[in-house]
Amino acid sequence: MSLPHAILTALLEKPSSGLELTRRFDKSIGYFWSATHQQIYRELGRLEGEGHIRALPAEQPARGQKKRYEVLPAGRAELARWTAAAQDPKPQRDVLLLRLRAAAVVGTEGLEADLRRHLELHRRQLSEYEEIERRDFPPGRDAPQDRLRHLVLRAGIDLETFWTRWLTHALEEFAELPGAAPEAQPREPAPDTSG
Amino acid sequence: MSLPHAILTALLEKPSSGLELTRRFDKSIGYFWSATHQQIYRELGRLEGEGHIRALPAEQPARGQKKRYEVLPAGRAELARWTAAAQDPKPQRDVLLLRLRAAAVVGTEGLEADLRRHLELHRRQLSEYEEIERRDFPPGRDAPQDRLRHLVLRAGIDLETFWTRWLTHALEEFAELPGAAPEAQPREPAPDTSG
DNA sequence: CCCCGTTATGCAACTAGTTGCACAACCGTC
DNA sequence: GACGGTTGTGCAACTAGTTGCATAACGGGG
Structure with missing residues (x-):
């Protein structure tokens, strides 16, 4: 809505x-x-x-106009x-976190490469935001509209900063993990995976 | 999917x-x-x-069983x-940021109360996560599964931390704003709002 | 002049998630 | 032993967002 x-x-x-x-x-x-x-x-x-x-x-209100x-x-x-109007925050949905959780069960193989890719995307977005901040919100601009819009941009910057840090940390953890598939203690009956 | x-x-x-x-x-x-x-x-x-x-x-596979x-x-x-499999991060959608941006145009009246409410919700969620961290991930637990699941939880904690900080900052800015409706320089033809 | 790529507008079908409700069993109580 | 709350399962309709494609005008190039 x-x-x-x-x-x-x-x-x-x-x-x-x-x-x-x-x-x-x-x-x-x-x-x-x-x-x-x-x-x-x-x-x-x-x-x-x-x-x-x-x-x-308009002059000629026609299609393709x-x-x-x-x-x-x-x-x-x-x-x-x-x-x-009051609005409840809507429930979180994050595919990447879900995949990490799945990886804890079926192994991390293949996931690392995509984490790296995401890290790169977030870095790019972050520097784009920082560029906008430099351009549109130089020190001194503090009309109410500007302050509110700057606040929104800060949220974007801080969120991207969070993701780059978290992904970096996650990749460090991956590097320390023993094998690609952490299937040390199988909790379920371990069905025949070959078929 | x-x-x-x-x-x-x-x-x-x-x-x-x-x-x-x-x-x-x-x-x-x-x-x-x-x-x-x-x-x-x-x-x-x-x-x-x-x-x-x-x-x-099951013994009796019936409805309501x-x-x-x-x-x-x-x-x-x-x-x-x-x-x-590689997956692109899906486009951001955040209602609260959108409302703040709208408030830059139509005024902040009424929004502040809801920001406070959100701040409270995020604080609650944060302490819930921290409780889980204390309970499920005491220092020393470092089997691969645990490390991955802890990583996921850390994302939750850091995200909630970000939101509580950002909302606190936003409320401080609100307090400094002159009036409730920052309509200082109207950029559009300013249609008759009385009708 | 016709082909083709770009700009601008738009419909239709599909997918995923939400809301609202229904139905059956079980369980205590009056 | 009927009544009402709780537990467990499930369908149907609705809403929002996505994907795929269609249409038309405009502006070169061959």
């Missing part, structure tokens, strides 16, 4: 067409709420139907309502 | 009935891959159909394959 609100936020920051929104979702907002262009177009249609946004009139949207008062009100 | 593998891991650790799995998903594995009993039963049915698990024979499952060799092989 958050994509429409992500779009409303983006449109309030700047009225845009579907494609422009898609581009902005590839950075900025997309860092913590990703969406494909298909999702965005579908949602734009819904939001227009609900009277939350409207298409700015840019259509820019702006937020209507009802849309702004809905966004304000949603922002203030 | 991960729930079946979460279930396979849990069943390899210990053959269980649907309800027992549900309970174990409420702690342990559920900390990073939550699932309801409905999901679990449905998935157990699929896994049985695919020949990855089987129901242990415990049915325990164990993993078959094919299931173990599938889990090993999945664990080793």
Whole structure:
């Protein structure tokens, strides 16, 4: 239930067409709420139907033509309502941690390479965030909007920092592990794995 | 595509009935891959159909009767394959960060209370993890399985630590913010908000 | 002029996860 | 011995997000 609100936020920051929104979702907002262009177009249609946004009139409103949207008062009100409403954090889901747990049972073979790959991806993301911080939040910029947006960026930076550290630590542990398949004390009847 | 593998891991650790799995998903594995009993039963049915698990024979196999499952060799092989296969990290989605970003546009009113609530929830989760760490991973336990599982728990602890710190910092910033609605420089045509 | 790649918009089907409810057995109690 | 709460199992419908593909305009190059 958050994509429409992500779009409303983006449109309030700047009225845009579907494609422009898609581009902005590839950075900025997309860092913590990703969406494909298909999702965005579908949602734009819904939001227009609900009277939350409207298409700015264009010269030739034809297919394959840019259509820019702006937020209507009802849309702004809905966004304000949603922002203030209490919401429970939704249950964690992390595939990598699950795979590590599985590896404790079926062995770590093959997993290490993918951990390295993830470490590289997180490092890259981290330096991208740090670049944005240098560019958009130099010391001194402290209007309320800036402080809030900076806060969001800090969360991204700190999360990526956490992952790079954790993955580094995990790889160190892997290096110390005896064999690839830690099947020392089988707890189940150990069925015939050859078939 | 991960729930079946979460279930396979849990069943390899210990053959269980649907309800027992549900309970174990409420702690342990559920900390990073939550699932309801409905999901679990449905998935157990699929896994049985695919020949990855089987129901242990019971005396009276009737409805409303415990049915325990164990993993078959094919299931173990599938889990090993999945664990080793490369997987891209899936795009981030964080509602709280999105709301903060929205608040930069429509004002922070009402958001602060929910941030406090989240802070409390994360603190609670953190102390729960730390309790588990004291109980299950005292110094000295370093069989490969233990080290891997400890690593997973450390991720949970560090993530919760990050969130409590970040939320604390965010609340401090809120306290310094001038008004509730930072609408100083309107960037859009500022539509009539009264209607 | 036609082919082809790029830009821009959009529908339809699929997948995974959530919500709501139903049904049966068991177990204590009034 | 019927009543109501708890335990255990399960289906069906819904929601959100993903994947795959379709359509149209525009702008070169051969």
